[in-house]
Amino acid sequence: MGTIVCKQADNEVSKLIDVQIKKEEVEQRRKLKFLLLGTSDSGKSTIVKQMRIIHTEGFNDTERISAIFQIRWNIVDAFKQISNYLLSEDSDIEIDESEKKILFLFAQNSSRIEVMTEVDEINVINTVRFYPSIREFFRRYRAFAGVPDNIFYFFGELPRILLPNYMPTDVDIVNMRVTTLGVHEICFDYRKYVIRLIDVGGQRTERRKWIHFFEGVTAVMFVASLACFDQFVEEEPKFSSWETVPNKVENRILVRAVSKSEDRLPRMINKLTDSVELFKSVKQNNFLHKSSFMLFLNKKDVLQEKLRTTEFSDYFMGYENWLQNNNEPSSVCEYVESLFRKGCDESQTIYSHFTVATDTQNIEYVFNSACDIIFQKLVDEVLRDFVRGRGRPIVERIPLDSLDDEPELGESSSHIGMIDLTNPMIPQGGILSKDTITLPAKPPQPITQIIRPVSKNRSTPEPQTSKKDYQKLANVIQMFIDRRTRKMKSDLRTKSTKKPKSKKKEPRKTTSSPRRQLPVEVITSSSEQRDQQVTLDVGSKNGSKWTPMQRFAEPPRSREHVSDDLEESEDPYEAKMKKLSAELTAILKKLEESKNERLPQVHVLRNGSAEQTSDGQYIFIASITLIQDGGTNILVDTGLGTDINSRTNLLKRLEKYDLSPADIDIVVTTHGHPDHTGGIHDFPDATHYHSWYSHQRTKFNLTALFENDSLSLTENVMLVKARGHTSDDIAAIVRGAKDFGDVLVAGDLFMRMEDIDHHMMWQPLSSDILAQRDSRRKRHAMELSMEEPTCVLITGGCGFIGSNFINFIYNKWRNTKIINYDKLAYGASPFHVLEEIRESGRYTFVEAKLEDQETLDNTLESNKVDMVIHFAAITHVDESYSDRIGTIQDNIISTTTLLESIVNRSYKGVKRLVHISTDEVYGDSFGDTTPKSEDASLPNPTNPYAASKAACEMIIRSYWHSYKLPYVMVRMNNVYGPRQIHTKLIPKFTKLALDGKPYPLMGDGLHSRSWMFVEDCSEAISRVAIDGELGQIYNIGTEFEMTNIELTKMIHATVNKLMNREPTPPTFTPIPDRPYHDRRYYIDFSKIHKAMGWKCTTPFSSGLLRTIEYYVKQHLSAARIQG
Structure with a gap:
């Protein structure tokens, strides 16, 4: 009775329906709802834009075009705020009358600006941003409360924004500010989940809409601005709670705000305090009790800038009682985090992250970390229910599939269905x-x-562990x-954050x-x-x-x-x-x-000496040194053969290290004087090195020293030429010796310590004083104890080559602190330095002129700088013709000021100056059959820029002789690559090629230049900085030489190929030539190759392609419209 008989077909349909329902349940569990909350101007919308860049296809052309007007409005509006402040009584920045007239145009109470178009306004801003008052404002108030945070970024990009075909990049849109009204939602796949990220406006009028999204929230991501501690807003009317009420009709729970507003005038409240109270009110909501709470404390970069000029305790008096109230960003961040945690329910864990919303890498990392925590919490909940026996264990809910690789545990368990x-x-x-x-x-x-x-890819195991x-x-x-x-x-x-102050907790x-x-x-x-x-x-x-x-x-x-x-x-x-x-x-x-x-060891078996007797004769005792490296025993010099005690003493000292003459593998004789060669017959089984020769028993051979300056004996020991005392002296260098570091076993190149300052102690015994002086300089200048600087000051580090050098060297000199000293002249930008470096604790940017000697002195001394690399200079030849006096004054005076700070001020810690010069100091090489070399060719500059650089070289040489300035210098070919100012040939012609415009032709276009990729240039400079001989000049060049017309054709063809255009010949527009235009620079760069093994390794075609691709990406609109 009551039994229903189903047909087979109906049974199959029922199974299909069950399968479909189960699939929908599984699909539903894949969907996660993230709610993005916070006050206005906290960075929520910026995070949403970052999610679009990271997890979706980004922004389309329509959105980018719309962003143009918003970006320009951001710039104009921010400049109005700056103008209002500078013209107000609160400002103590001096403004001359001409500047006041321009600033008054942008003041909020002025109607004269209405007659100007948006582009005209930005053109005016681009001109006046270099006014002293504007630069002083940014120097003082890099993070001014009344000015949007993004203005500093956009001011550096004004020349690009003013281009007729300007199209915003992803970075531009991220930095763009738009007030969020209503609700913005994006969905994207993350690992094997679908994340629904909802952004609701943070304004007071928008917060009432939040309650409609509190249902089914997986995680709440609350964004708070660290930088708003000095801003105030009107206090929000008090709400008793976010009340949840049942809806019996729809069988759901609704959320509503219950107001308890009072009839009184609103008072002002600190904006950060308002954010803290808002966070606590949201977190206390019962409906979000099971949701994960992620606290994103944003704008830590702006906070760091503000704390340089503002005391945090002026706005939060409780900070004075904080454990570390030193106004440092780390201490302030910890204090602000404690404000959000204070008074919160201990049952809910708060996961906090310090973020910079405009940094894509930072947001991607933080978001991944937050998702990892959320997924782990889901796993914990499932396991908790399973262990407590609450219903059937739904194993498929465990989000192990969110991992890229599941763990390999060998054989699967036989207990099917069990965890x-x-x-x-x-x-x-x-x-x-x-x-x-x-x-x-x-x-x-x-x-x-x-x-x-740990790396997922395991290499094949080595035969030995x-x-x-x-x-x-x-x-x-x-x-x-x-x-x-x-x-x-x-x-x-969690418990450690809630500890009573009155009673010390006993160990449990x-x-x-x-x-x-x-x-x-x-x-x-x-x-x-x-x-x-x-x-x-x-x-x-x-x-x-x-x-x-x-x-x-x-x-x-x-x-x-x-x-x-x-x-x-x-x-x-x-x-x-x-x-x-x-x-x-x-x-x-x-x-x-x-x-x-296994480190090499150096043992001095006998100390040498050189003394002159009263009757004018000499007593020479040569040092005998034992070097042990990787099982190889090396003996340097063997003593005087006519000393009857010498042989006995040597053998006894060898016995001290459990060695006999048969255990000595190599004997090095630094030169042929008898006090160094007397005991070589005691080591017949060893390989002997003397001068350019090696011999073992009766067989002789030439060594690499015959053609080269060095010869490797073992992994850490090498022989080098050290001629001068005799014609064929050699010395041994030991790298990384135990207890000593780098060691030079010099023979009689240095006879005793005192002869470093008293030349008359070694010159009478020298066979070639000039050769020995060069050898002494070379070996003494090796700076054996300094593998890399402790702190390097880089002048002009925001320019083209300087910024690329910082980006190149940062991960090579891993223990070096980098100080970027730049005045931010035309074309320079602090954002040329990679974001990860700017955020690093090893990097500091100082915006100042080199002529400001007080700032320069303080920077050198406070950071204990031991190396200076001097890039800063006006490098535009055409500009040097139009502003001859300015170019010469700027380059020469700034360099001389730098030299004074290094050698004639209170701080004496700089061990090396690396001066960056140019091949243009040699002058025109047209018609030359031999290249210009460092030692044989005198400077012969032909334009004001080259003359100023040559003058800097002469001044440096004078400081070398007069004040013992420890310098090394490089002269470079033309350098190209990313981040070069758009007025230079390659970026300028790339832009013209993208626009389809003719190329300017100066003269006949047959002037030739050698082109070196900026990474090769950076590698060469880094080698000279460490291994260059003090007082020497090194040409850095390449063989990739071509005329300007040939280069233009390559640029034109490459752009056409990248844009999928039909091949076309380039067109040219003649323009006036320079007063004197060098036809060619032809230099010899064999010196650096022989001394350091450097040569340019990037083929010009490859480097040019990488460079053009970089500039094409800066013009996304042109690439898409024409492609």
Whole structure:
């Protein structure tokens, strides 16, 4: 009774419906809802634009065209704000009458500006932005409260924005400000999820709309501006709560705001305080109780600028009681973060991030980190329900598919439908497992930023186990332990923020618990701490913090007396992990000790001396040195053969190092005087090096010293020429010697320490004084102890070559602090330096003129600068003809001021000046059959620019002789590449090619130039900076030479190819030639190749293509319209 018989077809349809319903359920679980909230002007819309750039196709042409007018309006509106301030009584910046007239046009109360078009306004702004008052305003108020943050960026881009076919780039649109009205929503795929990101306006009138989006929120991303601490707004009417009420008709929960406004005048409230109160009111909403809260504290870059001129405690008096109230950005950020956390419910964890919304890389990293935390929380919720037995375990909800690579755990479990407790992706807190846990073949990918990922691609194992193999295994173990302890760390961190001040918390006793105990000692997988161990202090009040310690320091005494409770609570898994960690620590310690033992060692077997007796004779005792490197024993000099005690003393000293004459592999004789050669017959089995020759027993041969300046003996030992004392002196250089660093075993090139300053001690004994002087300078100038500078000051670092050099050298000189000193003349921009460098703690930008000697002196001394690289100069030849006096004054006076600060002021720490000069100082090479060389060719400049650079060289040479200025100099061919000012030939002609316009032809167009890619140039400068001989000049050049017409044809053809145009010949428009136009620069750059092995490696065709592609990307509108 009551039984219904279904047909087979109906049964199949029912199954299909069930499958479809299940698919829709799975698809629905893939959809995540992120709500982006915050006050106005906090950066929410900027983050949305970044998400479009990162996760969608970006912006279309219509949006870019619309952005043109908005960007120009941003510029004009910001300049009106600046004008109003400068003309107000609050400003103490001096303004002359001509400037006042222009600024009055832009004042808010002026109607005269209405007769001007938008483009006309920006043209005027582009002209007046160089006024002293405007530059002074930006120097003082880089982050002025009344001016939008984006104006500094757009002011540097005004020449490009004024172009007729200007089309905004992604960076322009990101920096553009538009008030968000209504709701903006974007959807995009992220890993294997679909994220729905909703941005609601932050204005007071828009906040009432928020309540309509509080249902089904996966995560709330609250954006707050760190830089608004000095701004005020009207206080918002108080709301008692965000009230939730049931809707019985639709069976849903609705959210509404319940107002308790009072009839009173609004008062002003700090904008940051308003943001804190708004955050707390949203977080207290019951409907968002299960949502993850991400706090994005934005505009940390603007905050840093403001704190240079503003005291944070003037606006927040509570900051005076903060632990570190030094007005530093890091301290202020921590204080602001505490304001948001204060008074919040402890049951809800707040994940905070410090962001710069205009930095795409920063936002991408922060968003990925936030998503990792959200996904991990989803996993925790599913596992919690499963362990507590709340219904059927829905395993497919676990977002393991969000990872790029799932962990490899070997054989799959036979328990189908059960959660694999051995899976390292599942937190193990509160779960016991009796099964043996095997290490995966490759480490699993982490799901938060706490652990750095290990490379997914494993190389073929080496035949012998190396230190790298042990470190990889240590990383795997560390990942396992970190996954087990992350939850407890999070709990401890949350509780540590709520500690009573009145009573000191006693260490909590550890008892047996199903939850895993934290490891006492682990090996970190972070590349930043690869030389340290880390321990987790579980007993102290700072138990949530990882404490770095010396990697091979003795373990703390408490490690040997761990409490019985702690030992009892550890299960076999934890004990095994700790045991493996301790064993790996011991292995790595042995490997480290072995590495130190492999360093080359230098032992002075006998100290030498040179003395003159009262009867005019000399007593010479040569130094005897033993060098040990990689199992090779090298003896430098063997003493005097007629000294009856010399042989006995030498053999005894060798015995001290367990060596006999048969154990000596190489004998080096620095020169042929008898006090250096007397004992060579005691080492018949060794290979002997003398002058250019090597011999073993009866066989002789020429060495590489016959043609070259150096010869490698082992990995860390080399021989170099050191002629002068005799015609064939040689010396030995040891790199990275244990306890010494770099060592020069010089023979009689330097006879004693005093002869460095007293030349009469060595010159009477020299066979060639000039040759020995050059050898002494070369070897003394090697700066053996300085592999790289501690702090380098780069003048003109916002220009073309200077900025590219900073971008090139930043990751090569990893321990060097970089000071960029630039006055931001035409064409220079601080944004030419990569964002990651500008945000680094190793980089500082100083906007000032070199003529400002007080600022320059303070910069050198406060940063302990030990190297200066001098790029700053007016480099435009055409400009030098139009402003001859200005060019000469600017280049010469600024350089001389720099020299004075280096040698004649209070700070004496600069060890090397690298001066960047030009090949134009040689003058015209037209008709020359031999290239211009550094030593044989005198300067013969033919234009004002070249003359000013030649004058700078002469002044530097005079300071070298008079004040011992430690300089080295380079003269370079034409350099090309990205970030060059648009008035230069390649970027200028690329722009003309994109526009389809004719090319200006100066003269007959047959002037030839050699073109060097900027990265090759940067490599050469870096080598000269470290290895260049003091007092020397190095030509840096290339063989890629061509005429201007040939180069124009290449640019024209390349642009046509990139734009998919039909090949066409270029057209030219004749223009007046220069008063004197050099036909050719032909230089010899063999000196740097012989001394440092440098040569230009980027083919001109390849470098030109990369350069043109860079400039084409700056004209996206032209590329799309014409393509």
